[in-house]
Amino acid sequence: MKKVVFSIFLFYLIATTLFFIYLNITPDYLTCYKSDKCVSIKTPVFVDVNSVNNNVLKTIKNNLLFKTSTFYLNNKSNSLICELRIGTIPLKVLKISIIEQKDLIVMGRFVGIKLMTNGILVIGYSYVYSENSKPKIPAREAGVQIGDQIISANGQKLIDCDQLFKIINSSQGKTVTLLVKRGEYYKEVKIKPILSSEGVYKIGLWVRDGTSGIGTLTFVDKKRGTFGALGHGISDIDTNILLDLKEGQVYKAEVIDIKKNEYQGIGEVIGNIDESAVVGNILINSQFGVYGKLIDKDFLRYGVNYEVARAQDVRVGDGYIITDVSNSIQKFKVKIEKILPLYRNSTKAMVVKVTDKRLMKITGGIVQGMSGSPIIQDNKLVGAVTHVFMKEPDKGYAVFIENMINMTNRIR
16 A cells, blocks of 8 residues: 555656646747748657647657657747647647747947936935924825826926926925826825925925936847847836836947946946937837837948847857947857746846956956847847846846847837
């Protein structure tokens, strides 16, 4: 009896282990070109494919562990959802995008980025000191929270912080009505400003209406006239909330200095932004970067045409990044150390290490401003640098270029 129980337990353990290995090594998403006739995926055991729209024509079974299972496609549609099964047991849903093979103009050039928010972002509280009462924070008492967006005040749509300050001060202490956006919801808040000891009426908020800085333009789609930059979204430095874009521009910029990485200190690119030289208009601020329409077509002369790699084509191994840390665009050696399948659709899909001694001498690794630097492997554009490791500044995370391209496809 004990042997039977042990055998059942062992079978369950092996089956569970195989199942979790399967979930980890089998992707949730794949991209195919319209010219592809079949798809191959790594599986711990052979699988059958059940297509919800009958776009899978044939499956080749392979009963060897950790080999590939291949299935042939009917590429008449742009997407495909498959259920992967062992016999009649459903294991996983696989989503496949079927696209045209694509080339992009790879840039790697530093640009100035300026972004204005929809409404006014609340980033903190501040006590209002008055001669006649104890210090108070009227806005907090009325229910305004950090991270809220103030859309209007007394019915006036807000353009910038100065406009809000003027409305509050001109109230002369009478109740001010704010329209506040919190997540997807809107709320009216009534606040009575306090006359501060400086003689100005205040409600006790720190607010921000935009941001600017230096980043890297990753690529331009010449056919569509669109661009992608940064590889990660622009968030408020104090609240870490992704800024709700009202409008934004990308400008030409010139590097004037580079603060190198030091022990427990991340370096940065210091540059001058030429606001008279607009490169393009920002239309999207997303978790995968900023995207928009190119205006200055002459800017394309800095780029080089590369074929785009699919996420499943990227491998652990050597590559290089493109950046203009010396005011001239150059290639620097890197190594893709890890590919993280569970983070495929994030800005931390790969771990990249700088191996080029020249770049280490100039910057000490990856510095602020290099986000968006294109990564090339096997002469294809595979991704872009997004973050630097605080304790290992020669390493950083990167995003798959697929995710960035998907964002530009939203621009019409």
